[in-house]
Amino acid sequence: MEQTENNIARKIIHIDMDAFYASVEQRDHPEYRGKAIAVGGSPEGRGVVATASYEARKYGIRSAMSSRRALQLYPQLIFVRPRFDAYKEVSRRIREIFARYTDLIEPLSLDEAYLDVTEDKLNIGSAIEIARQIKMAIREELQLTASAGISVNKFVAKIASDLNKPDGFTFIGPSAIEAFMEQLPVEKFHGVGKVTADKMKRMGLFTGGDLKKLSEQELKQYFGKVGTFYYQIVRGIDHRAVQPHRETKSLGAEDTFPHDLTVVEDMHAELEKIARTVYARLERYSLKGRTITLKIKYSDFKQITRNQSFPYPVGDLDTILHTAKQLLAATGPEDKQIRLLGITLSNFGEAGPVSDKPVNPQLSLFDFEG
Numbered sequence: 001m002e003q004t005e006n007n008i009a010r011k012i013i014h015i016d017m018d019a020f021y022a023s024v025e026q027r028d029h030p031e032y033r034g035k036a037i038a039v040g041g042s043p044e045g046r047g048v049v050a051t052a053s054y055e056a057r058k059y060g061i062r063s064a065m066s067s068r069r070a071l072q073l074y075p076q077l078i079f080v081r082p083r084f085d086a087y088k089e090v091s092r093r094i095r096e097i098f099a100r101y102t103d104l105i106e107p108l109s110l111d112e113a114y115l116d117v118t119e120d121k122l123n124i125g126s127a128i129e130i131a132r133q134i135k136m137a138i139r140e141e142l143q144l145t146a147s148a149g150i151s152v153n154k155f156v157a158k159i160a161s162d163l164n165k166p167d168g169f170t171f172i173g174p175s176a177i178e179a180f181m182e183q184l185p186v187e188k189f190h191g192v193g194k195v196t197a198d199k200m201k202r203m204g205l206f207t208g209g210d211l212k213k214l215s216e217q218e219l220k221q222y223f224g225k226v227g228t229f230y231y232q233i234v235r236g237i238d239h240r241a242v243q244p245h246r247e248t249k250s251l252g253a254e255d256t257f258p259h260d261l262t263v264v265e266d267m268h269a270e271l272e273k274i275a276r277t278v279y280a281r282l283e284r285y286s287l288k289g290r291t292i293t294l295k296i297k298y299s300d301f302k303q304i305t306r307n308q309s310f311p312y313p314v315g316d317l318d319t320i321l322h323t324a325k326q327l328l329a330a331t332g333p334e335d336k337q338i339r340l341l342g343i344t345l346s347n348f349g350e351a352g353p354v355s356d357k358p359v360n361p362q363l364s365l366f367d368f369e370g
């Protein structure tokens with residue numbers, strides 16, 4: 001089964017904080033713990049619930065519900081005014097945790113993000129292990145819980161993170177995807193709203209398996225352009241790349257050598273290997289940068305960086321390698337003992353990712369919920 005463009009299997013994690021605003025309030029205000037609380041507007045006005053604690057959800061209280069209705073469902077419900085500055089600060093710290101593992105972070109809201117860990121910074125290699133560590137760090141450092149979905153594409157990872165909330169952890173590997181999609185109720189497909197789900201059910205389409213019986217042509221005929229997306233996704237195919245936007249500030253590679261390098265030719269040979277890795281990563285994420293940085297660590301652990309900026313974004317192997325060699329030459333590398341070399345591209349700016357647009361028509365003010 002084809003999974004990704006260029007036949008590179010991706011490792012994608014979707015992290016979603018559990019009842020985020022409400023959990024932050026319960027963390028910061030012990031008197032709210034174990035209580036049904038609703039963060040949002042007051043029931044006296046026309047306010048709506050932004051996030052309900054899990055205790056409140058037992059009474060049927062949900063996000064986007066009017067606060068008045070929520071109070072009818074449970075008169076003892078505690079209403080809490082949102083503190084967006086506090087949530088933003090927690091969100092920033094969550095992203096710091098993500099950034100220990102990858103720079104390819106695509107936030108969907110304050111409390112939810114996709115991570116591409118196909119190549120993680122710590123060379124852990126296992127998306128399952130990385131997700132486990134991230135959940136643990138969020139718990140220990142922020143006293144909050146998150147749910148993680150792990151798969152080879154964004155669509156399945158996102159659905160997976162929702163399966164065992166709160167504190168969920170769900171891995172759906174390549175061999176399990178098609179069977180998983182076949183049994184999935186159509187309303188669970190994110191991107192399928194209530195109106196579309198109702199239409200599908202009227203047509204006798206209740207699961208992914210039902211959708212799979214239709215040709216791409218038929219799906220397009222019934223549902224418009226998004227029909228192609230349905231056709232692919234029921235087969236477990238989702239080519240959308242994790243789009244770091246401004247979150248990715250740099251992308252690079254480095255290598256520490258078993259023996260210090262003292263000969264310039266050897267340094268060039270290593271730079272070429274590193275440049276190829278950087279180039280492959282840039283290619284994969286369709287990124288170009290205007291600044292190339294060379295990092296050198298000497299045998300005494302002294303470290304320097306040198307960079308060159310261009311008036312236009314660059315990302316081709318020749319330019320990366322040539323620039324790195326020039327930057328190295330300018331440091332006078334002869335007779336130095338070098339233990340590490342690294343090359344980084346940054347300053348992506350507007351030249352950022354050029355991959356396909358995210359298919360996320362349901363993303364709304366209330367998608368931070370979950």
Ligand SMILES: [Mg+2]
Nearest residue numbers: 017368369370
């Ligand atoms: Mg959430």
